[in-house]
Amino acid sequence: MGLPFAAGNIRHTTRIRFLTGNVDDSIAILRCGDAGVSAPAAAQSAASHCDVFVLGGGPAGSTIAALLAERSWNVVIAEKERHPRFHIGESLLPLNMPLLRQLGVYEQVKGIGMPKYGAEFNSPEHGPPVTFDFSQAWDKTYPNALEVRRSEFDEILFRNCGAKGARTFEECLITNVEFRAREDVRIDARMSDGGERTWRARFFVDASGRDTFLANRFGIKRRNRSHNSAAIYGHFTGAQRLPGKAAGNISMFWFDHGWFWFIPLLDGTTSIGAVCWPYYMKSRQTDPTTFFLDTIAMAPGLAERLRDAKLTHGVTATGNFSYQADRMRGERYIMIGDAFAFIDPVFSSGVMLAMNSAFLGADAVDASLRDAPQAPALLRKFDRSVRSGVGGFSWFIYRMTLPAMRDMFMHPSNRLRMQEAVLSLLAGDLFRGTPIHLSLRAFKSLYYLLNLVYPRRSFAAWRHRRRTLRERMAQTPGS
Numbered sequence: 001m002g003l004p005f006a007a008g009n010i011r012h013t014t015r016i017r018f019l020t021g022n023v024d025d026s027i028a029i030l031r032c033g034d035a036g037v038s039a040p041a042a043a044q045s046a047a048s049h050c051d052v053f054v055l056g057g058g059p060a061g062s063t064i065a066a067l068l069a070e071r072s073w074n075v076v077i078a079e080k081e082r083h084p085r086f087h088i089g090e091s092l093l094p095l096n097m098p099l100l101r102q103l104g105v106y107e108q109v110k111g112i113g114m115p116k117y118g119a120e121f122n123s124p125e126h127g128p129p130v131t132f133d134f135s136q137a138w139d140k141t142y143p144n145a146l147e148v149r150r151s152e153f154d155e156i157l158f159r160n161c162g163a164k165g166a167r168t169f170e171e172c173l174i175t176n177v178e179f180r181a182r183e184d185v186r187i188d189a190r191m192s193d194g195g196e197r198t199w200r201a202r203f204f205v206d207a208s209g210r211d212t213f214l215a216n217r218f219g220i221k222r223r224n225r226s227h228n229s230a231a232i233y234g235h236f237t238g239a240q241r242l243p244g245k246a247a248g249n250i251s252m253f254w255f256d257h258g259w260f261w262f263i264p265l266l267d268g269t270t271s272i273g274a275v276c277w278p279y280y281m282k283s284r285q286t287d288p289t290t291f292f293l294d295t296i297a298m299a300p301g302l303a304e305r306l307r308d309a310k311l312t313h314g315v316t317a318t319g320n321f322s323y324q325a326d327r328m329r330g331e332r333y334i335m336i337g338d339a340f341a342f343i344d345p346v347f348s349s350g351v352m353l354a355m356n357s358a359f360l361g362a363d364a365v366d367a368s369l370r371d372a373p374q375a376p377a378l379l380r381k382f383d384r385s386v387r388s389g390v391g392g393f394s395w396f397i398y399r400m401t402l403p404a405m406r407d408m409f410m411h412p413s414n415r416l417r418m419q420e421a422v423l424s425l426l427a428g429d430l431f432r433g434t435p436i437h438l439s440l441r442a443f444k445s446l447y448y449l450l451n452l453v454y455p456r457r458s459f460a461a462w463r464h465r466r467r468t469l470r471e472r473m474a475q476t477p478g479s
Contacts, residue, residue, distance in 0.1 A: 050076040050167070051369055053187050053201035055174065057083065059351050060337030061207030062157035063358035064365070066103055069165035071366055076199055078169045078189065080211075083158050084151035088233060088316075090263050090271050091116065091250050091348035093428035094134050094142035099355045108156050113146030114248035114266045119426060122253045122301045126410035129301070131249065137423035138436050145427075147248055147263050177204070177217075185332055203365055204333040207358070212339055215325035224322035227398045229258065229344050230281045232292050233273030234315040240305040241270070250348065254406060255299040259346060262302065269312065272296070275344060278319065288315045321345075328386060329364075329379055336361045341390050344397045352428040353393075357386045385431060392430045395444070396422075402461050404450040408443070416442040 054065045057079025065077040092113075100106040118133040135143035162168040169189075176188035184200040191197055206214040215221035241247045241264050251262035258276035265271060274295050284291045292315045297303050324341035328334060337354030364382040367375035399405040412419045421439035429436070451458040 048076070048197070049184070049200045050074045051201065052076070052203045052205060052365060053185065053199055054078070054166075054205045054207055055187075055213055056080075056207035056209055056211070056337075056339065057158045057168070057170070058087070058154055058207065058209050058337065058354065059157055060209070060339070060354035060358045061205070062154070062161045063099070063103065063355045064205055064207065064336060064362050065166040065168075066157070066161035066164045067359065067362035068365060069161060071362075072165075073366070073369060075161075075166040076169065076201070077158075077161060077166050078172045078174065079158065080172060082170045083155040085154070087150035087154060088231075088271070088273070088318075089345060089348075089350045090150055090153075090265060091147050091261070092145045093348055093352045093426070094137075094145045095428035095431075096145060096352050096355060097142055099359065102359075103157070103160060105156050105160050109146060109148060109153060112152045112156070112266060113148045114264050115245075116145045116147050116248045116250060117143065117245060118249050120242065120246070120249055120251040121409050122251060122299075123406050123410050124254070124300065126406065129251075130410050130412065131246070132412070132419075132423055132426060134423060134427050136420065137427050137429065138417065138420040138439075139424065139429060139432075139434050142427060142429075147250065147265055149265055149267070149269075174213075177213075179204075179332060202332070202369060205361065205365065206333065206335040206339040207337055207354075209338040210342055212323070212325065214333065214335055215339065218325075220326035221323055222326065224324060224343075227322045227344060227394070228278060229275050229321040230278050230317065230319040231273055231275045231321060231345075232281065232288065232295070232315055232317040233261075233271065234289075234292060235312045236270050236272055236306060236309040237268055237312055238309040239264070239270035239272070240308070251302075251305075252346065253299045253302045254401070255295075257295075257298070258401065260296070260299055260302050261345070262305065270309070272302075272306070275321065275346065281317065281319070288317055324390070329383055332368075334361050334364065334379075334382065336386075340386065343390060343394050344400075346397055346400050347393055347426055349389075349393045349428065353386070353389050356389060356428075356431055357382070360385050389430050392425065396425065399447070403454070403457050404447050407450060408447060418443045418446070 051073040052068050052075045054061045054075060054077040057077055061077055065075050069075045097106065100109050117135065118131050120129050120131045122129045134145065158168065171192040173190040174187060175190055176186070178186040180186065184202055185204045187199045187201060187204070189197045189199070212221050239262070242249055242251070248264050253260040253262065257280035258274060261271065261273045261275070263271040274292070286294070289311065296306060322343050325335060328340040336357040338350065340357070343349065360382040364375065364378040367378045396405070412422070414420060417439045421436035422443060424434055424436045425440065
């Protein structure tokens with residue numbers, strides 16, 4: 001682990017590690033089942049050949065599998081669970097909409113989605129809430145997004161790639177992946193019935209999400225030293241939504257230890273989650289449900305909207321929200337979506353970044369399989385664009401809990417078109433060449449100026465953040 005990796009001179013064999021309660025320690029295995037296809041054990045154990053093997057049936061994996069199958073490549077996609085399965089991250093961005101149209105699933109997703117026209121920010125220190133309407137972004141073309149149940153959304157994308165020609169497998173366990181010199185990638189799996197199966201692939205796509213399949217095996221996954229958070233979340237019925245057209249808008253509530261999301265879903269359920277510094281999560285001395293409800297009470301505006309609401313099931317907690325791999329591509333493989341990096345979800349960027357990386361990755365994989373002269377350039381573009389998108393969101397995310405950033409979001413200004421540029425960022429418009437960068441630089445310059453105007457407040461916030469991160473890193477050696 002941790003050695004430089006290049007196909008052709010290294011044999012990499014994975015070890016099976018079983019799922020634990022620790023998010024970082026999980027995800028070493030992939031459970032796989034043959035998507036309803038029955039075959040004798042002898043047939044299942046025989047090697048199967050494909051052009052591309054995609055690991056993971058979430059938005060990133062299903063998107064790239066559909067795009068490559070449309071280009072007539074022989075694609076296999078394996079998902080560790082069976083759809084529909086629960087997943088958090090229900091809020092899409094406006095720039096997801098054109099991607100869904102290109103995949104041909106927009107109408108299906110629209111049918112399960114709650115229209116989302118903006119994002120509401122609530123700060124107890126700044127008076128009334130402030131709403132950012134997507135229709136006021138730099139480019140007015142995409143004025144809304146959707147809030148979706150991820151179990152339904154992910155299944156639509158997964159079935160779509162199967163309809164496009166990809167061979168889909170569910171409930172599968174990947175036991176071994178090898179990159180050998182002058183041979184195709186070898187992927188070994190154990191099926192849900194206990195049978196064994198082996199694939200040989202010309203190219204391997206890691207879309208394993210927070211499992212970070214390859215990054216874990218190569219020893220290149222790094223917790224983010226600039227931002228580390230944990231989350232606890234649940235679903236409620238009877239939550240008070242915003243009136244009228246804004247009923248589907250996402251709401252964000254700051255509180256002393258982090259922030260909350262409030263995501264309305266079409267069936268009347270509302271997703272509520274708290275993203276907090278790990279020190280706060282470690283302070284829990286009660287059961288998770290009581291701790292979650294006590295945390296909600298710390299945000300009076302949110303507590304009021306949940307006054308008559310009921311928690312539908314138990315709550316879930318996850319840790320170590322932010323990480324990034326040292327690299328996302330190599331000889332005969334790429335990592336897309338959360339398999340490469342995951343950042344704090346305050347801007348609901350996860351699905352957008354995952355699907356966009358799949359579109360960019362599809363071009364690069366297609367050219368690589370055809371041995372096209374432009375393949376190296378497309379792989380570099382893929383790498384550069386994905387990193388740029390993660391970085392574009394990250395600068396804002398890492399500062400969202402600091403006083404100067406709260407001031408700017410709660411008192412927005414469109415001087416030098418700064419508000420339009422920030423709205424474009426919130427909409428996910430970072431990949432089409434929309435000329436927002438000068439205005440974003442002006443916004444950042446104003447942020448730094450505000451820190452100089454209030455030096456004591458800024459220094460106290462910086463010192464608290466630094467101490468929190470240092471304590472966290474001290475507790476997690478090797479990160």
